[in-house]
Amino acid sequence: MRATIIHGxxxxxxxxxxxxxxxxPTDVVVKVVASCVCGSDLWPYRGVKPTRRPSAIGHEFIxxxxxxxxxxxxxxxxxxxIAPFVVSCGECPQCLNxxxxxxxxxxxxxxxxxxxxxxxxGQGEAVRVPLAESTLVKVPLAGDPDDDLRxxxxxxxxxxxxxxxxxxSAQVSPGRTVVxxxxxxxxxxxxxxxxxxxxxxxxxxxxxxxxxALAREFGATDIVEERGDDGVAKVRDLLGGVLADSVLECVxxxxxxxxALHSVRPGGALGFVGVPTGGAEIPLRYLFDRNITVxxxxxxxxxxxxxxxxxxLAARINPGRVFDVEMPLEDAAEAxxxxxxRRAIKVLLRP
Amino acid sequence: MRATIIHGxxxxxxxxxxxxxxxxPTDVVVKVVASCVCGSDLWPYRGVKPTRRPSAIGHEFIxxxxxxxxxxxxxxxxxxxIAPFVVSCGECPQCLNxxxxxxxxxxxxxxxxxxxxxxxxGQGEAVRVPLAESTLVKVPLAGDPDDDLRxxxxxxxxxxxxxxxxxxSAQVSPGRTVVxxxxxxxxxxxxxxxxxxxxxxxxxxxxxxxxxALAREFGATDIVEERGDDGVAKVRDLLGGVLADSVLECVxxxxxxxxALHSVRPGGALGFVGVPTGGAEIPLRYLFDRNITVxxxxxxxxxxxxxxxxxxLAARINPGRVFDVEMPLEDAAEAxxxxxxRRAIKVLLRP
Numbered sequence: 001m002r003a004t005i006i007h008g009x010x011x012x013x014x015x016x017x018x019x020x021x022x023x024x025p026t027d028v029v030v031k032v033v034a035s036c037v038c039g040s041d042l043w044p045y046r047g048v049k050p051t052r053r054p055s056a057i058g059h060e061f062i063x064x065x066x067x068x069x070x071x072x073x074x075x076x077x078x079x080x081x082i083a084p085f086v087v088s089c090g091e092c093p094q095c096l097n098x099x100x101x102x103x104x105x106x107x108x109x110x111x112x113x114x115x116x117x118x119x120x121x122g123q124g125e126a127v128r129v130p131l132a133e134s135t136l137v138k139v140p141l142a143g144d145p146d147d148d149l150r151x152x153x154x155x156x157x158x159x160x161x162x163x164x165x166x167x168x169s170a171q172v173s174p175g176r177t178v179v180x181x182x183x184x185x186x187x188x189x190x191x192x193x194x195x196x197x198x199x200x201x202x203x204x205x206x207x208x209x210x211x212x213a214l215a216r217e218f219g220a221t222d223i224v225e226e227r228g229d230d231g232v233a234k235v236r237d238l239l240g241g242v243l244a245d246s247v248l249e250c251v252x253x254x255x256x257x258x259x260a261l262h263s264v265r266p267g268g269a270l271g272f273v274g275v276p277t278g279g280a281e282i283p284l285r286y287l288f289d290r291n292i293t294v295x296x297x298x299x300x301x302x303x304x305x306x307x308x309x310x311x312x313l314a315a316r317i318n319p320g321r322v323f324d325v326e327m328p329l330e331d332a333a334e335a336x337x338x339x340x341x342r343r344a345i346k347v348l349l350r351p
Numbered sequence: 352m353r354a355t356i357i358h359g360x361x362x363x364x365x366x367x368x369x370x371x372x373x374x375x376p377t378d379v380v381v382k383v384v385a386s387c388v389c390g391s392d393l394w395p396y397r398g399v400k401p402t403r404r405p406s407a408i409g410h411e412f413i414x415x416x417x418x419x420x421x422x423x424x425x426x427x428x429x430x431x432x433i434a435p436f437v438v439s440c441g442e443c444p445q446c447l448n449x450x451x452x453x454x455x456x457x458x459x460x461x462x463x464x465x466x467x468x469x470x471x472x473g474q475g476e477a478v479r480v481p482l483a484e485s486t487l488v489k490v491p492l493a494g495d496p497d498d499d500l501r502x503x504x505x506x507x508x509x510x511x512x513x514x515x516x517x518x519x520s521a522q523v524s525p526g527r528t529v530v531x532x533x534x535x536x537x538x539x540x541x542x543x544x545x546x547x548x549x550x551x552x553x554x555x556x557x558x559x560x561x562x563x564a565l566a567r568e569f570g571a572t573d574i575v576e577e578r579g580d581d582g583v584a585k586v587r588d589l590l591g592g593v594l595a596d597s598v599l600e601c602v603x604x605x606x607x608x609x610x611a612l613h614s615v616r617p618g619g620a621l622g623f624v625g626v627p628t629g630g631a632e633i634p635l636r637y638l639f640d641r642n643i644t645v646x647x648x649x650x651x652x653x654x655x656x657x658x659x660x661x662x663x664l665a666a667r668i669n670p671g672r673v674f675d676v677e678m679p680l681e682d683a684a685e686a687x688x689x690x691x692x693r694r695a696i697k698v699l700l701r702p
Binding site: 093094097098101102169241242257265266269275276280282283284285287288289292293294295296297298 | 444445448449450452453520592593608616617618620623626627631632633634635636638639640641642643644645646647648649651
């Protein structure tokens, strides 16, 4: 099969790999219908995160079950499934607490499972899925999903679940005022999630016309282009002299974390989902003096998917709109380039 | 009148001061019935926080209204009142959000109000209270409170409100497992607050027999004497291999913050109310990797007092048990010494 392999910074190749087979009785093999490039895939692409050896990449995909291991009964060939961005067991204390991203048997796409067996990356033609019953979410579909539905379903793998996590972590609830820092796919999904949770005012911080337009479509009531103190002043101004109840940090840099933190009112909450890079820190005294709550991390997508899926299937949310570019899998290198240069919000790859 | 003045590290004196009078139409003068020494009073006493000039000290007191300013209608002479540990206006956005400790007109006992007029400290015979209607909470009493009730009421000024804030910040709710780091009056009130909020298991980290006994009386189900990794291992062991859902940090040092943070399970919450000192920090990546929520700061005592007062008056909680020593106001220096040397959990001063 063809699969996307990262060799080093800026070096993405689509290569031949063995077609996956069931290795363990709890495995299934999924034929990928669509996958995509994540903002966090850009860290190794940019060399921010090292790539020690060529390795399969991609952690967001949807597809159809092809083969099942002997112990798999809840899934069968032909089932349409969403893969959350990590593998989880569903049985350990963390999974039972809903924190599937801290699973005792956690494994990542493109890595190895807890038996040491290799797992394929998501940006390829097929994937061996370990702990398949607890990891995958089956989508109740009659027939093939159309293009729009496919896109919507694919966002549940990561970005929509992550935007939802940011909103929950920031304690968004009906009537709250919200600021979203970051206008990537996650930030945009954060806007959508905040609207879904009943936020009254949603301020998207964005400087790109296309992203601003999508933010408004997703429910943003205001756009702020300013950054730093000017950005904070603008937020305060828009909210009648007070900062925001809830702020979603969807980038992970030092600057974005500061922007987010300084936008939270006393007693408000900051939800952060951007992987912390570049020395992003939280000064404890700043939190103490303002009673600000900080919460976040990797989204337990597996926990959220059923609830979000219901809204997708009922057409109440349309997160698939973040995919503004679609390419064949063979063009993966160009997909990374387009994302890196911010020519695309999010690129869907079709095997 | 007689009032407690701090002159510098280790130098506490009870001196003569002018008896306070109404200065502004929103003032009242309160004759102090009881006050006490706070763990945070020990920071200037120990020289951790500088004392630039002799200044009135003490921020926890209960008393009886003696005189009222022209604009005060909700309070009258003879009313029994609880003073929260800061002055707040009740009208600014922060007060309306319940975060009275971030009030736009915030002032502290022993400091100055926002008109620049001096405010007496709480450890004295009487106090001019600015913004009296919004600051003080009237206690509906028929006759004088007895000794036990006086003690219970005095804790609402700070320590019980702060323990409650720690528990709320740590998201304590029915069935949760809880660790309390710190066995001072606030930590012990944190135990009581956690029980009041329905926690199932409450582990108090304490090495002092008297405090352990009080922790158990307040609802602790387990005591852990170990510290550092051993303490974390003990918590994990007691909770069947998992860390705690909720951890209350009630000290404020680097060591106690680490102890607390390392006791939280993935997806759990840390509530911190110890004033951060000695370089206490929160590593953002640690939070991100475990989806740990961090929340806390100064307790909005004014917001919590009505709810806690109801439970005190109904004898459902007995937080006044933290006062293990009582002294006349004249012995304030000895009270500080006893607290500093940990011979007393909390000293009540009677003018």
